[in-house]
Amino acid sequence: MALKIDHVTVLVRSMAASMPYYDALLPLLGFEKTKDHIWADGEGFFFQFKQAKAGTSDYERYGPGMNHLGFAAPDIATVEMVRDCMAAAGFEVPEIQHLGGATALFMKDPDGIRFEVTYYAPGTPVVD
Numbered sequence: 001m002a003l004k005i006d007h008v009t010v011l012v013r014s015m016a017a018s019m020p021y022y023d024a025l026l027p028l029l030g031f032e033k034t035k036d037h038i039w040a041d042g043e044g045f046f047f048q049f050k051q052a053k054a055g056t057s058d059y060e061r062y063g064p065g066m067n068h069l070g071f072a073a074p075d076i077a078t079v080e081m082v083r084d085c086m087a088a089a090g091f092e093v094p095e096i097q098h099l100g101g102a103t104a105l106f107m108k109d110p111d112g113i114r115f116e117v118t119y120y121a122p123g124t125p126v127v128d
Contacts, residue, residue: 006044008069010113011052017110022049024089025107025115028082029071058112068106068114072126075119076103082117100124 012018019037026047031039037049073079079096083105087093097104101124105117120126 004044007046007048009048009050010109011050011056012109013052013058013111015049015051018049020089021091021109022047024086024091025082025109028085029117052111066113068116070116070118070126073103073117073119079103079105079117079119 015037022039023033026033026039031041031047034040034046039047073082083093083096086107091107093105093107097106101121103119103121107115107117109115
């Protein structure tokens, strides 16, 4: 039996800089704010944000630790909607990528934590 992941806690360098990003992104991904700095998907999964301790290292792309969080989109229009809404909210958003049957958007929060929103065409593996 596989245990279900129930939460992710993200430590941010600055709550003031990071929370506007998550206030814009997480509702687009189907999450609802339940408490200050806590969002839920309604099915028992939570994102929790806390202030990182002073003097800790910044997130590094290929260093140890979490590389990115991936969310499956039901269609390409959803990937485009997330891109457009995040850009309209004033955040830097890269171009959508087309990767062997997948249509993917890779974004970074103010601390460099990456979020992927991808539509997988039928038969396209999520991970390989």
